[in-house]
Amino acid sequence: MSDLDRALEAADAGLDKSLERLFALLKIPSISTDPAYRHGCREAADWLRRDLAALGFAAALRETPGHPVVLAKHPKPGAPHVLFYGHYDVQPVDPLDKWETPPFEPKIAVTKDGKKIILGRGSSDDKGQVMTFVEACRAWKAATGTLPVGVTMLIEGEEESGSINLPGFLEEAKDELAADAALVCDTTMWGEGRPAITSSLRGLIYEEITIRAASRDLHSGMYGGAARNPLHVLSAIVAALHDEDGRVTLPGFYDGVPETPADVREQWRGLGLDAEAFLGPIGLSTPAGERDRMIIEQIQSRPTCDVNGMWGGYTGAGAKTVIPAEAHAKISFRLVGEQDPAAVRQAFRAFVRERVPADCSVEFTGHKGSRAIQVPFDSPALTKTRRALEDEWGVAPVTIGSGGSIPVVGDFKKTLGLDTLLVGFALDDDRIHSPNEKYDLESFRKGARSWVRILAALGQ
Amino acid sequence: MSDLDRALEAADAGLDKSLERLFALLKIPSISTDPAYRHGCREAADWLRRDLAALGFAAALRETPGHPVVLAKHPKPGAPHVLFYGHYDVQPVDPLDKWETPPFEPKIAVTKDGKKIILGRGSSDDKGQVMTFVEACRAWKAATGTLPVGVTMLIEGEEESGSINLPGFLEEAKDELAADAALVCDTTMWGEGRPAITSSLRGLIYEEITIRAASRDLHSGMYGGAARNPLHVLSAIVAALHDEDGRVTLPGFYDGVPETPADVREQWRGLGLDAEAFLGPIGLSTPAGERDRMIIEQIQSRPTCDVNGMWGGYTGAGAKTVIPAEAHAKISFRLVGEQDPAAVRQAFRAFVRERVPADCSVEFTGHKGSRAIQVPFDSPALTKTRRALEDEWGVAPVTIGSGGSIPVVGDFKKTLGLDTLLVGFALDDDRIHSPNEKYDLESFRKGARSWVRILAALGQ
Numbered sequence A, B: 001m002s003d004l005d006r007a008l009e010a011a012d013a014g015l016d017k018s019l020e021r022l023f024a025l026l027k028i029p030s031i032s033t034d035p036a037y038r039h040g041c042r043e044a045a046d047w048l049r050r051d052l053a054a055l056g057f058a059a060a061l062r063e064t065p066g067h068p069v070v071l072a073k074h075p076k077p078g079a080p081h082v083l084f085y086g087h088y089d090v091q092p093v094d095p096l097d098k099w100e101t102p103p104f105e106p107k108i109a110v111t112k113d114g115k116k117i118i119l120g121r122g123s124s125d126d127k128g129q130v131m132t133f134v135e136a137c138r139a140w141k142a143a144t145g146t147l148p149v150g151v152t153m154l155i156e157g158e159e160e161s162g163s164i165n166l167p168g169f170l171e172e173a174k175d176e177l178a179a180d181a182a183l184v185c186d187t188t189m190w191g192e193g194r195p196a197i198t199s200s201l202r203g204l205i206y207e208e209i210t211i212r213a214a215s216r217d218l219h220s221g222m223y224g225g226a227a228r229n230p231l232h233v234l235s236a237i238v239a240a241l242h243d244e245d246g247r248v249t250l251p252g253f254y255d256g257v258p259e260t261p262a263d264v265r266e267q268w269r270g271l272g273l274d275a276e277a278f279l280g281p282i283g284l285s286t287p288a289g290e291r292d293r294m295i296i297e298q299i300q301s302r303p304t305c306d307v308n309g310m311w312g313g314y315t316g317a318g319a320k321t322v323i324p325a326e327a328h329a330k331i332s333f334r335l336v337g338e339q340d341p342a343a344v345r346q347a348f349r350a351f352v353r354e355r356v357p358a359d360c361s362v363e364f365t366g367h368k369g370s371r372a373i374q375v376p377f378d379s380p381a382l383t384k385t386r387r388a389l390e391d392e393w394g395v396a397p398v399t400i401g402s403g404g405s406i407p408v409v410g411d412f413k414k415t416l417g418l419d420t421l422l423v424g425f426a427l428d429d430d431r432i433h434s435p436n437e438k439y440d441l442e443s444f445r446k447g448a449r450s451w452v453r454i455l456a457a458l459g460q
Helices: A003-013 A015-026 A036-056 A128-145 A166-172 A232-240 A262-268 A276-281 A295-300 A342-356 A380-393 A407-416 A441-460 B003-013 B015-026 B034-052 B126-146 B166-172 B229-240 B261-268 B275-282 B294-302 B341-354 B382-393 B407-416 B441-459
Strands: A057-060 A069-074 A082-085 A105-111 A116-119 A150-156 A181-184 A196-201 A202-214 A304-313 A326-335 A361-370 A398-402 A419-422 A436-441 B059-060 B069-074 B081-087 B107-110 B117-121 B150-156 B181-182 B196-201 B205-210 B306-312 B326-335 B361-370 B398-402 B420-423 B437-442
Touching: A003 A015, A003 A116, A003 A128, A003 A441, A015 A036, A015 A116, A015 A436, A015 A441, A036 A057, A036 A069, A036 A128, A036 A232, A057 A342, A069 A441, A082 A128, A082 A407, A082 A436, A116 A441, A128 A150, A128 A441, A128 B081, A166 A407, A181 A407, A196 A380, A196 B034, A202 A232, A232 A304, A232 A326, A232 B003, A232 B229, A232 B306, A262 A295, A262 A398, A276 A295, A276 B034, A295 A398, A304 A342, A304 B229, A326 A361, A326 B261, A342 A361, A380 A419, A380 A441, A441 B229, B003 B015, B003 B126, B003 B441, B015 B117, B015 B126, B015 B441, B034 B059, B034 B069, B034 B126, B034 B150, B081 B126, B081 B407, B117 B441, B126 B150, B126 B441, B150 B341, B181 B407, B205 B341, B229 B306, B229 B326, B229 B341, B261 B398, B275 B294, B326 B341, B341 B361, B382 B420, B382 B441, B407 B420, B437 B441
Parallel strands: A082 A150, A082 A181, A181 A419, A196 A398, B081 B150, B081 B181, B181 B420, B196 B398
Antiparallel strands: A057 A069, A069 A150, A105 A116, A116 A436, A196 A419, A202 A326, A202 A361, A304 A326, A304 B306, B059 B069, B069 B150, B107 B117, B117 B437, B196 B420, B205 B326, B205 B361, B306 B326
């Protein structure tokens, strides 16, 4: 029997105890955004510190201006070293009356179709996911007395409140965090039984614009026909942002957008993600993006532009014949590849200014801005992880992009120079951030087994 | 000395007494929209009934489901008969602390530039204007014992709360209201010293649209690029409503739009209403309407389209990356000439439907709809009134259109078959509906003299 098989066996044999530990952690109300739970956060951090210390990690709580970071190291000289990231804090639980079971009293339940699930706040996001990795380490230690690779664990306590102290901590602990690759367990699978590796994250530029015309709201009877209406100006700008083929029209927008390798496209095509499957559940049928792209490209590997909010004039009940003085929009761009957020912002502002009449003015407020993240499709770590996941699940994992931002990935790249592989076992229906959060027992069990295999693969 | 001169003399001689009467009426708090002032409304109506009865009118209060209508008749067999309309109710007075003098304690004040003004709620809108006509009748009676024309006065008490009972009353009292022409005194002059006849009112079609895309709000990271954004759809529709020359693009929109007669255009051109004069005070410089039209045409004799409100998605502070499920707009069209409101509504809805993708839906809510009103530029009553005003003010009155709706004018046309001449002596700075409402003493004095002349002219 190989070391790997022994470790897998240990993981299975220890499942009941693993669940006991997970439940102990889930019982701690570590809501980071609510000062009333400050003690709960420290308690969760300390629980992890003790558990990792018991596993042979050099574990400590590291103070920040907010909640502490759990930092635990298990070096393995001569072997590759990985940095694992997760978070012990959880979302608030309101509305409490929508919970079928108290949020901090975890339990196993059985769904109508006979599936076992773990119910409780944090069961999926992110305590359950973190513990899949911890239990994988425990299984390796039980089976072989060591780990296949060196491991540093960084479990923060402020992810649900914006990770505001994390960049500072990374900077400060830079040397201690040196590794060959980073692993994050905070994402979903492609679907039940089908694992996924998230290897790219789209970047984001978020702009707010205010167009001002007259110095006050006007009566459309008195001024209509002569006075500029800023809602017309704004609508024309928004309408001009896309062409008929769904492409974004900002000059230079597609500079730095890479073409997805043919084999990855082929893999995506094989997923059969068609309009019916992707758009049907949300009541739509026709893809709205670039016409010559598959849906999966539109949402993962292509840059986009969306108006996230727009307002001006009278928005109450009934009719009011006003020409508003101002019109507003929040407009964001999802970025990929080497698109430069600053260049896109500049192109956008120039595009808008060109379309604002001389006697109107425009004010820009820049919100978020971040580059896209892409792990090279041919990185050895990615290839090894793919194989490990396929061995566990009997089906090749999907290599996907994510549109949602996970800021730590950018920070790892920027501060530590590390590429990150995002592997998670959550499912889209886990109700994270909502009442009745759950994690499939199978996500937990096979998640731990998956990490057992990934650790082995990365050690080779 | 002619009858007219005697009547003018009587008007001037009675000015002090006229002001005493106006002040008595202004002291009555007849706020129609506030049930607390129900008694004040009836008191104002009754004050008018008594004053008109004292003048020899057959005057009565006519009950409605709301406040009573004052109906007073002074027939003159063989002479033309006019129907005069005004209202005795006034706007609420809040914010009360912004009044420099109590709203229902009228007084004469002198402005910094030495102008005498009458201060008080209703001094301009519409008690002051109504009394210019009443005092003109009194002057004629004093001078000649009769009136040059038959007169019916209809003074309602619900104009400031939507005139909801007026159409019903007109229908009911149709036969009693028979006349050759209608006169309304509720509008402004072109400017100080320059009278105006409002001979056209633009009509209005007001539509609210809701465009629905996905069945719920979406995360733009997850769905951006594939899911239809209803704000994009709506913006494209709004942007398509005008062409580059400022014309409205609805098919058939300009059907029934008359060309303004050359002499009227010439008169308008002579007013020299340029962009600086009209748009400068509101902080604009460039007319936004049809390029080949003067500003005065753009705002008076040409139909227009304005978005009065638009909203969707996230409108709070900061950044939220949502693709909204719905987008909304309130869009209105000002109509002129023979434009058919129903046809414009239909054309608009077809225009929108054509531009809504198959998997989105659109819901329309029709608000107001009214035809434009136009007194023929060559009507004898208009010509006579023009001359009478020129005699009084020493300068030809401006024949203007108004964009604001005065629903009674449409009702007079529809129910009574009457064309209406709108002649008023208010000024744009009268602060109607606001604190410190005023009416220039000169508006009141020369307003009454103007009616003295108009009554004579219409009797010829």
